[in-house]
Amino acid sequence: MKLKFTKMHGAGNDFVVIDAISQHIDFTPEQWKALADRRFGVGADQMLVVEKPQSDNVDFRYRIYNADGGEVEQCGNGARAFVRFVTDKGLTGKRAIRVETMAGVIEPRLEADGRITVDMGAPILDAEKVPFNAAGLEAKPEGGDSLWPLDVNDKTTWISVVSMGNPHAVQVVEHVDTAPVNVDGPAIEHHPRFPRRVNAGFMEIIDRHAIRLRVFERGAGETLACGTGACAAVVAGIRRGLLDSPVKVATRGGELSIAWAGTGSPVMLTGPAVTVFEGEMEI
Numbered sequence: 001m002k003l004k005f006t007k008m009h010g011a012g013n014d015f016v017v018i019d020a021i022s023q024h025i026d027f028t029p030e031q032w033k034a035l036a037d038r039r040f041g042v043g044a045d046q047m048l049v050v051e052k053p054q055s056d057n058v059d060f061r062y063r064i065y066n067a068d069g070g071e072v073e074q075c076g077n078g079a080r081a082f083v084r085f086v087t088d089k090g091l092t093g094k095r096a097i098r099v100e101t102m103a104g105v106i107e108p109r110l111e112a113d114g115r116i117t118v119d120m121g122a123p124i125l126d127a128e129k130v131p132f133n134a135a136g137l138e139a140k141p142e143g144g145d146s147l148w149p150l151d152v153n154d155k156t157t158w159i160s161v162v163s164m165g166n167p168h169a170v171q172v173v174e175h176v177d178t179a180p181v182n183v184d185g186p187a188i189e190h191h192p193r194f195p196r197r198v199n200a201g202f203m204e205i206i207d208r209h210a211i212r213l214r215v216f217e218r219g220a221g222e223t224l225a226c227g228t229g230a231c232a233a234v235v236a237g238i239r240r241g242l243l244d245s246p247v248k249v250a251t252r253g254g255e256l257s258i259a260w261a262g263t264g265s266p267v268m269l270t271g272p273a274v275t276v277f278e279g280e281m282e283i
Helices: 029-036 076-088 181-189 227-239
Strands: 002-010 013-019 046-051 060-066 099-101 104-110 116-119 140-142 145-152 155-163 167-172 199-207 210-217 221-223 247-251 254-260 267-271 274-282
Touching: 002 076, 013 076, 029 046, 029 060, 046 076, 060 076, 076 104, 076 116, 076 227, 076 267, 076 274, 145 181, 155 181, 155 227, 167 227, 181 199, 181 210, 181 221, 199 227, 210 227, 227 247, 227 254, 227 267
Parallel strands: 013 046, 060 099, 167 199, 210 247
Antiparallel strands: 002 013, 002 274, 046 060, 099 104, 104 116, 116 267, 140 145, 145 155, 155 167, 199 210, 210 221, 247 254, 254 267
């Protein structure tokens, strides 16, 4: 079959976006993995699939596949690309839409300046629900957060655990440029205390309204930006008493803006979404 697709990115986090409303899509994990391959496929961190909604009170269904071929719950940068795609393709005339994901309904909105804001919902802060197995561990309080000791490559790393519909382990580092992202990241992703694996965030505090961030993403490796990772890092920083909302998050691919009013409130993610090219390939 011939697959029509759109290549997009959000702050350098790149995607293959597929309209599954006008064409039938039923791929195996191996086919998704081949599509994401940067030498033999199109190349992407994630593949985003636009589908008809399964509920009456939403506009679309949004499915996400990582570069390893596995389906995942949520992708903040992808949600912005999703809005740009359905708007540019004339699939909706709304500036704000409701989209169902594996993690629940999100509500992205196209702003007047062209950026896109996504209501990512309230973070899950209960370690067991992230999920994180804390059996036998003693947490260390910092501000309003609980830091958990994690044995990583023969050392103890203190992390905040947060779910934004997908699990995150966030640590504070002195310099993000020299942080061992590609050494400790895989060890954290596959740590046995995270039964569904985890995204590993490395956060450098610049001031109370600015951070630098690198994320080793579950199933994708380090990406140039991670929207849910930015949300999780800001939530962790605010809970630890290190940050105040709103926070500018500098990633290697661009800048994101995160606002969070505190426990029980939704996290608001704002950033760019760009179309790179349209294509068609034989699957």
